[in-house]
Amino acid sequence: MWSEKYRPKTIGGMVGNEEARLKLVSWLEKWKPGARAALLVGPPGTGKTTLVHLLAARSGLNLVELNASDARTKEKLSRRIGEVLTSTSLMGERTLVFLDEVDGLSGRNDYGAVEFIKDSIKKSENPIVMAANDPDADQVKKLGEASLILRIRPPPPREVQLYLRMIADKEGLKVDDRTLGETVTAAAGDIRYAVNALQSGAAGVKDVEATAAQAINAFFDAPDGATALKALRSHPGQPRDKIRDLLGSVLKARLDGSDRAKALEVLSRADMLVGRMTRGQDWRLLRYFDSTIAYGIKGALPGERLAYSQDFLPWPLQLRVWNDSKKVKELAAALGPRLSVSQKGHLVEDFPYLMLLCSSKKFRDELARLLDLEEPMVTFLAKESGRWKA
Amino acid sequence: MEGLKIVVGNRFNLPRLGTDVFSALMKAGVDYEKGGGFIFTAETNLQTATRTIESATGERIELSVKCFVCLKESCPSCPFEATCDRCAVSPTCLCDEHSAAEDAFGMYSRNFEARLAE
Numbered sequence: 079m080w081s082e083k084y085r086p087k088t089i090g091g092m093v094g095n096e097e098a099r100l101k102l103v104s105w106l107e108k109w110k111p112g113a114r115a116a117l118l119v120g121p122p123g124t125g126k127t128t129l130v131h132l133l134a135a136r137s138g139l140n141l142v143e144l145n146a147s148d149a150r151t152k153e154k155l156s157r158r159i160g161e162v163l164t165s166t167s168l169m170g171e172r173t174l175v176f177l178d179e180v181d182g183l184s185g186r187n188d189y190g191a192v193e194f195i196k197d198s199i200k201k202s203e204n205p206i207v208m209a210a211n212d213p214d215a216d217q218v219k220k221l222g223e224a225s226l227i228l229r230i231r232p233p234p235p236r237e238v239q240l241y242l243r244m245i246a247d248k249e250g251l252k253v254d255d256r257t258l259g260e261t262v263t264a265a266a267g268d269i270r271y272a273v274n275a276l277q278s279g280a281a282g283v284k285d286v287e288a289t290a291a292q293a294i295n296a297f298f299d300a301p302d303g304a305t306a307l308k309a310l311r312s313h314p315g316q317p318r319d320k321i322r323d324l325l326g327s328v329l330k331a332r333l334d335g336s337d338r339a340k341a342l343e344v345l346s347r348a349d350m351l352v353g354r355m356t357r358g359q360d361w362r363l364l365r366y367f368d369s370t371i372a373y374g375i376k377g378a379l380p381g382e383r384l385a386y387s388q389d390f391l392p393w394p395l396q397l398r399v400w401n402d403s404k405k406v407k408e409l410a411a412a413l414g415p416r417l418s419v420s421q422k423g424h425l426v427e428d429f430p431y432l433m434l435l436c437s438s439k440k441f442r443d444e445l446a447r448l449l450d451l452e453e454p455m456v457t458f459l460a461k462e463s464g465r466w467k468a
Numbered sequence: 469m470e471g472l473k474i475v476v477g478n479r480f481n482l483p484r485l486g487t488d489v490f491s492a493l494m495k496a497g498v499d500y501e502k503g504g505g506f507i508f509t510a511e512t513n514l515q516t517a518t519r520t521i522e523s524a525t526g527e528r529i530e531l532s533v534k535c536f537v538c539l540k541e542s543c544p545s546c547p548f549e550a551t552c553d554r555c556a557v558s559p560t561c562l563c564d565e566h567s568a569a570e571d572a573f574g575m576y577s578r579n580f581e582a583r584l585a586e
Contacts, residue, residue: 089580089584090577090578090580090581090584091577093576094557094558095510095558096536096558096560096580096583097509097510097558097559097560098510098558099580100580100583100584101510103584213513227511228510228511229510229511229513230558231556231557231558231559232556232557232558233557233558234533234548234552234554234557234558234561235548235551235552235557236542236546236547236548236552236561236562236567237558237561237562237576239548239567240562240567240572240573240576241573243572243573244572244573244574255547259547259548262548263548263551267556267557
């Protein structure tokens with residue numbers, strides 16, 4: 079995949095957030111025990127994790143990484159990173175401690191997670207970098223008191239275009255500025271999306287579909303897991319495309335209920351793997367993806383002859399679903415904390431009722447004022463609530 | 469509504485708008501220097517800051533950013549001028565010359581590395 083092939087190898091190989099990148103490097107170069115931590119604040123997918131990985135590589139530091147929402151209390155944090163904060167290696171080498179998603183720490187004072195980190199920043203023998211999505215979260219404000227706060231934003235479209243042009247040139251791809259510009263605009267600052275779109279465009283959708291069908295058919299025809307694995311690796315798409323193609327085929331096939339459940343279980347595990355991979359930017363997990371599916375499906379459906387079936391939404395509709403779901407998630411991220419429920423909880427429990435309430439313009443306006451919503455979001459609410467009402 | 473142009477990284481002056489507005493701007497990360505005026509930086513919450521100024525002055529803010537390589541203002545002739553949300557994206561970009569140059573990405577990266585070495 080080009081998004082992996084052209085993943086920046088150095089901090090200078092990234093685009094966007096130039097000042098923040100320069101300041102972060104300078105912060106680490108000047109860092110001494112007891113100095114401030116660094117706190118990167120910005121929306122998901124803007125390169126915070128990549129930046130920290132490249133920073134550690136540039137400085138020759140080991141990197142210890144923890145997703146703070148997996149260790150939300152003082153006790154858990156202390157158990158996971160207590161030792162690394164207060165020690166250096168025998169050779170005196172330092173470690174860069176990276177706490178991701180600190181806005182996911184428990185907000186309750188009695189759990190003490192935020193105070194533990196603030197205290198650790200003062201005592202730590204190793205530099206600490208934190209990352210958060212929500213600049214207005216209480217945890218971010220408190221940790222910001224002891225940190226150099228750096229805002230990380232999506233790169234401007236022209237810099238995304240610059241990146242795509244560099245890839246196109248290296249791949250010998252002839253693409254005009256207009257097409258490149260359309261890809262950049264559709265990506266809305268998401269470089270990974272832009273690079274994937276460029277690659278899909280380069281492959282030509284028709285060819286991709288034909289090859290995907292061949293790969294999936296070869297996968298189902300394979301007599302064993304090893305052959306199936308080889309077939310799956312020949313699939314031209316990305317992990318989610320493979321899941322989508324297999325899901326369509328499994329759903330369309332005439333299968334016994336329990337066999338179908340077993341196959342769907344395998345695809346579900348693979349989907350969770352992709353989720354973990356993208357959330358944690360842990361692309362090493364990619365190596366387990368194909369084998370999880372190949373051996374899983376072959377084990378679940380021995381001897382079953384399935385065939386490729388493109389039983390999925392057309393691309394324009396998928397794009398709409400993708401765009402709308404981004405807005406729904408944004409809304410849930412803003413409303414969930416105010417209602418003291420998780421983002422997911424809000425989506426599952428409250429969202430249908432919210433949509434019904436939003437069919438009233440008065441309610442919508444009040445919500446927009448309360449959450450400081452932008453015009454596109456208000457328009458989305460009006461449209462979406464109209465559909466729910468209907 | 470009149471327009472007021474603000475270039476991120478350049479100082480600008482505002483009429484006296486009262487302590488509440490001043491305090492809101494400081495909270496949004498706007499820098500101020502007596503005699504020099506206000507300045508939007510990379511740490512400024514551009515959305516909040518522009519909204520605060522717009523509602524206090526009644527003027528529409530036209531936000532513009534500079535080229536990272538040559539520090540010239542880069543927005544006016546940009547092909548993405550109409551679609552770029554300048555309050556949301558990172559506040560430096562590239563001008564026509566430095567985005568269209570041969571090996572533009574290499575030039576951009578080398579420039580970054582040079583600044584890093586300073």
